[in-house]
Each structure stands twice: as structure tokens, then as C-alpha cells.
Amino acid sequence: MAKPILLLNCGSSSIKYQVIDAETEQVAASGLIQRIGEAGSTIDHEVGEAEHHIEEPFADHAAALRELVSLFAEVGPDLSQVAAVGHRCVHGGTRFSKTTLIDESVVDAMRELSPLAPLHNPPGIQGIEAARAVLPDVPHVAIFDTAFFTTLPAEAYTYALPTELAAAHHIRKYGFHGTSHSYVSKKVAEFLGQPYDSLNQIVLHLGNGASVSAIQQGKAVETSMGLTPLAGLIMGTRSGDVDPGLHAYLGRVLGLGLDEIDALLNRQSGMLGLAGATDFRDINAKIQAGDKRAALAMDVYIHRLLTYVGAYIAVLGQVDALTFTAGVGENDFRVRAHLIKRLAPLGFELDEAVNEVRSKEPRVISTANSRVTVLVVPTNEELAMARETLAAISQ
Ligand code: ADP
Numbered sequence: 001m002a003k004p005i006l007l008l009n010c011g012s013s014s015i016k017y018q019v020i021d022a023e024t025e026q027v028a029a030s031g032l033i034q035r036i037g038e039a040g041s042t043i044d045h046e047v048g049e050a051e052h053h054i055e056e057p058f059a060d061h062a063a064a065l066r067e068l069v070s071l072f073a074e075v076g077p078d079l080s081q082v083a084a085v086g087h088r089c090v091h092g093g094t095r096f097s098k099t100t101l102i103d104e105s106v107v108d109a110m111r112e113l114s115p116l117a118p119l120h121n122p123p124g125i126q127g128i129e130a131a132r133a134v135l136p137d138v139p140h141v142a143i144f145d146t147a148f149f150t151t152l153p154a155e156a157y158t159y160a161l162p163t164e165l166a167a168a169h170h171i172r173k174y175g176f177h178g179t180s181h182s183y184v185s186k187k188v189a190e191f192l193g194q195p196y197d198s199l200n201q202i203v204l205h206l207g208n209g210a211s212v213s214a215i216q217q218g219k220a221v222e223t224s225m226g227l228t229p230l231a232g233l234i235m236g237t238r239s240g241d242v243d244p245g246l247h248a249y250l251g252r253v254l255g256l257g258l259d260e261i262d263a264l265l266n267r268q269s270g271m272l273g274l275a276g277a278t279d280f281r282d283i284n285a286k287i288q289a290g291d292k293r294a295a296l297a298m299d300v301y302i303h304r305l306l307t308y309v310g311a312y313i314a315v316l317g318q319v320d321a322l323t324f325t326a327g328v329g330e331n332d333f334r335v336r337a338h339l340i341k342r343l344a345p346l347g348f349e350l351d352e353a354v355n356e357v358r359s360k361e362p363r364v365i366s367t368a369n370s371r372v373t374v375l376v377v378p379t380n381e382e383l384a385m386a387r388e389t390l391a392a393i394s395q
Pocket of ligand 1: 332
């Protein structure tokens with residue numbers, strides 16, 4: 001392989017990884033380490049057609065990565081030639097507006113940002129430190145989920161709180177899933193054969209997590225996630241927007257503490273709370289079986305999407321492309337059809353037959369008459385990260 005790049009996405013007890021050749025953009029290997037710090041840690045490693053499964057207790061991220069490097073040495077691909085390691089980092093605050101070569105000062109700055117993303121940044125930092133210890137001779141690069149949204153104008157990112165308080169504690173809208181919104185919106189421009197900075201776009205990243213962005217002539221100007229990835233659309237287990245008064249209400253009425261409310265809104269709400277399932281395949285099956293809760297959940301999900309898309313059309317003034325991506329957006333033709341039908345009064349027109357065709361390729365699903373071109377474009381966050389990493393080490 002000419003320029004293999006190792007990409008790491010570290011959670012609190014898991015590490016997702018891929019090796020991508022930055023020149024051919026082919027995936028050489030991929031895998032998942034789970035239950036780090038528990039008795040039953042596992043590695044599931046795929047290389048070519050071969051799958052390898054390892055069960056061994058890993059005390060921490062460092063132990064897991066040491067085992068991973070010896071697994072690579074045994075079954076391939078050869079990591080000794082790795083050109084760089086790219087780390088997915090959730091929160092870059094206002095400090096990181098682009099992909100950044102990692103040194104001690106970057107790790108220190110990420111540590112300072114940890115209160116903004118207590119669930120995500122600390123494991124990310126652990127992963128960076130462990131990977132730098134295991135692969136000390138290659139450049140390590142941080143790719144931030146928030147970076148794409150550092151172009152938001154102040155009017156969009158400012159919350160109506162006392163200015164001094166917000167400034168002292170870095171309280172503002174940041175936005176997340178930026179790597180995906182950036183990759184997909186650029187792919188749309190390429191697919192339509194238009195310059196990126198000539199298009200106004202709305203991107204709907206609808207996966208387990210979900211967010212929508214408005215991109216004006218190549219710059220993100222609005223997005224639905226906020227200070228944290230809890231805001232905005234309804235997600236698999238996250239509530240999205242609720243009245244901020246809900247916290248005080250739950251505290252008063254049920255005596256819930258802040259951590260309990262945080263867990264309730266992040267892990268027990270969204271489609272799980274409404275329909276009793278997070279996977280849209282299960283939710284659709286329930287609806288088809290006549291489950292009224294699931295039907296209401298879908299209506300609420302679509303209504304929330306509609307209110308965001310309507311608002312972003314107003315923000316952009318004129319929209320060239322609206323694109324669905326991620327697990328739900330790429331696969332669930334019903335969700336796409338429900339939303340686009342609701343947008344018919346604004347000149348959106350869906351080609352229903354094309355919408356129902358399954359494909360892994362970028363495609364237009366609107367008719368030639370539609371005022372806005374509607375697309376489905378598969379996201380590929382790992383490939384986007386590999387490109388970012390290559391660009392950062394080539395500078
Ligand atoms: P994550 O946010 O975890 O990266 P993904 O973008 O992979 O999530 O999306 C996962 C979700 O995609 C699943 O929970 C499921 O709801 C949805 N999904 C995947 N495949 C299908 C399908 N064939 N039909 C409908 N929904 C699907």
C-alpha cells in the first residue's frame with residue numbers, strides 16, 4: 001500500500017478503526033474493539049475476505065491498541081508503513097477550526113475542552129495518548145466534528161443568555177457531525193458538476209444521531225445540534241429539542257438530579273422513548289402492524305424535520321439541493337417520501353419510483369420539475385477523515 005492511514009474513533013469502552021490507502025482510497029482493514037476495561041473485551045478485525053475475532057481482557061485503551069498493533073503484524077496489513085494516524089475528535093470548541101497535527105499543546109487544549117464534551121473528549125484523549133505511545137514515529141492528526149461549523153455567523157451560534165456568562169463558560173452553538181456534512185455537501189457539488197461555493201444546500205444527516213445543516217455558497221451557516229449533540233432533531237435515543245424549562249420541571253416534580261435528566265434525554269428518549277425501538281426497520285414494521293405509538297413517533301420525527309428544513313430554507317433564501325445521508329437517510333425511502341411530500345407546497349417534487357430504488361451510489365430522487373434538487377448521497381466519514389489526514393500531513 002502506498003499511503004496507508006490508520007483512522008481511530010475512540011469511545012469510552014470501544015475503538016472503531018479503519019486502514020485506508022489514501023492514494024487508492026481503498027479500505028485495507030477495519031474493525032471494532034469493544035468492552036475495553038471489562039472482562040470480556042473483544043477485537044473483530046476484517047482484512048480482505050478474512051475475519052478475525054479475539055477475546056482477551058484489555059485494561060485500557062493502551063492495552064487494546066498494543067494488541068491491535070500485534071494483530072496487524074500477524075494478519076496484516078503492515079502498519080510499519082503507516083503514513084499517519086487520524087483521530088476522530090468530537091469537540092474542538094472555538095480553538096480548532098480545522099484538522100490539526102497533534103502535539104502536546106493540542107492534547108492540552110483538548111483536555112481544557114473536556115467539560116464541553118465529558119462523554120466524548122476524555123476517551124478521545126486517552127486514545128490519542130495510547131496511539132502516540134504505540135506508534136510514536138508517525139504523525140497523528142485530530143479531525144474535529146465541530147470544525148465544519150466554525151463558519152456559523154454569530155447570529156446563528158449565540159444563545160440568548162447573559163453575554164458575560166456565555167463568554168466565560170464558552171456557551172454557544174457548536175454543531176457536530178461536521179465531517180459528514182462537509183463530505184456529503186462536497187460530494188453533491190461534484191455529483192451535480194457545480195462549483196461548491198456556487199450552491200446553497202441543506203444536508204440531512206439522519207443516522208442514530210441526526211442533524212441538519214444549512215450551507216450557503218460553501219460555508220455552513222446553520223445547524224441543528226448545539227452546545228452538545230443533544231439539540232435539534234429527534235434521534236435514536238436522544239430527544240432533540242425540548243423546552244429548556246423541562247429540567248427544572250423534572251427536578252421539581254420527580255426530584256431527578258441533573259445527571260439523571262441528562263441520561264433520560266440522551267439515552268431513553270427519541271424514537272426509543274416514543275416508539276420503543278431505535279432502528280427504523282423495527283419502527284416501520286411496528287407501524288405496518290398497526291402500532292399507534294410507532295405511527296405517532298414517525299409523525300413527530302417528520303414534523304421536527306419539516307420545521308428545521310422550513311427554517312433553513314428561510315435562512316438560505318434560495319436552496320439548490322437538499323440531501324439525505326446516513327443510515328436512515330440513505331436507506332429509509334418512507335422517511336424521505338413523507339418529508340418531501342410535506343415540502344410539496346414549496347415546490348419540492350419527488351420521483352417516487354426512483355426514491356424506492358436501493359443503491360449505494362449518490363443519486364437524484366426529485367423530478368426534473370422540482371424547484372430544489374433532492375438527493376441521496378451515502379456518507380463516508382472514514383474516507384473523509386483519511387482525506388483530511390492526508391491533507392494535514394502534506395502541508
Ligand atoms: P450512527 O449514528 O450510529 O453512525 P448510522 O448512520 O449507521 O448511525 O444509522 C443507523 C440507523 O440507520 C439504524 O439505527 C436504523 O434506524 C437506520 N437504518 C439502517 N438500515 C436501514 C434500512 N435498511 N431501513 C431503514 N433504516 C435503516
